[in-house]
Amino acid sequence: MAASDHHPSVLLVEDEPAQREVLAYNLEAEGFRVTKAGNGEEALVLVDEYPPDVIVLDWMLPNLSGIEVCRRLKTRSETRAVPIIMLSARSEEVDRVRGLETGADDYVVKPYSVVELMARVRAQLRRTRPASMGEVLEYEDIRLDAETHRVTRSDAPLKLGPTEFRLLSTFMEKPGRVWTREQLLDRVWGRDVYVDTRTVDVHVGRLRKALCYHGGEDPVRTVRGAGYALG
Numbered sequence: 001m002a003a004s005d006h007h008p009s010v011l012l013v014e015d016e017p018a019q020r021e022v023l024a025y026n027l028e029a030e031g032f033r034v035t036k037a038g039n040g041e042e043a044l045v046l047v048d049e050y051p052p053d054v055i056v057l058d059w060m061l062p063n064l065s066g067i068e069v070c071r072r073l074k075t076r077s078e079t080r081a082v083p084i085i086m087l088s089a090r091s092e093e094v095d096r097v098r099g100l101e102t103g104a105d106d107y108v109v110k111p112y113s114v115v116e117l118m119a120r121v122r123a124q125l126r127r128t129r130p131a132s133m134g135e136v137l138e139y140e141d142i143r144l145d146a147e148t149h150r151v152t153r154s155d156a157p158l159k160l161g162p163t164e165f166r167l168l169s170t171f172m173e174k175p176g177r178v179w180t181r182e183q184l185l186d187r188v189w190g191r192d193v194y195v196d197t198r199t200v201d202v203h204v205g206r207l208r209k210a211l212c213y214h215g216g217e218d219p220v221r222t223v224r225g226a227g228y229a230l231g
Helices: 017-029 040-049 066-075 093-101 114-128 162-173 181-189 197-211
Strands: 009-013 033-037 054-058 084-088 106-109 136-139 142-145 150-153 156-158 220-223 227-230
Touching: 009 017, 009 040, 017 033, 017 114, 033 040, 040 054, 040 066, 054 066, 054 114, 066 084, 066 093, 084 093, 084 114, 093 106, 106 114, 136 162, 142 162, 162 181, 162 197, 162 227, 181 197, 181 227, 197 220
Parallel strands: 009 033, 009 054, 054 084, 084 106
Antiparallel strands: 136 142, 142 150, 150 156, 220 227
């Protein structure tokens, strides 16, 4: 699973060196960590070595096409959840459909503006990992600052371990949503870490304790036979 530190990582797959450098420069200026690949084969190796938070993938690559790279990444459980933005010079609708059918999450047609692409990258990250974008999440009297890793309730600071912090981020991203234990394992621990579902219960218990340290109602709801929800 991608590291949930303050700097989300982007894997940039582009065979045109000048284009690749311009994009890498702009992504780095926006605070992303960038790993670069010049072809599809290299991209598939780098994905495992440096798991990215988002992939920017050119359609036209030598040998292994962007579409094929996308298809392979989306059929593997380790990489299925990583958002892929495809870059393509082909504006025909049929190609766009093919790109999205292979599992691409977004599609940007060349020539595109760098500003637009940056906005698309941020949008994918906000969707999959708002906390990695340093967003401040608020729910009732609870405030979570993803950038400073601070959590307060009624302005009183709370001490949370890293796992409880990720659990709370997940709940606060979608208040009211019921998460199954499996979904929480996927989101908080990473899809290929083998953790028993009872571990989720233990950490939810710790999170509840931390949230109610200074008093107040327990905001985490147990939904019988389903899982947990915030509020």
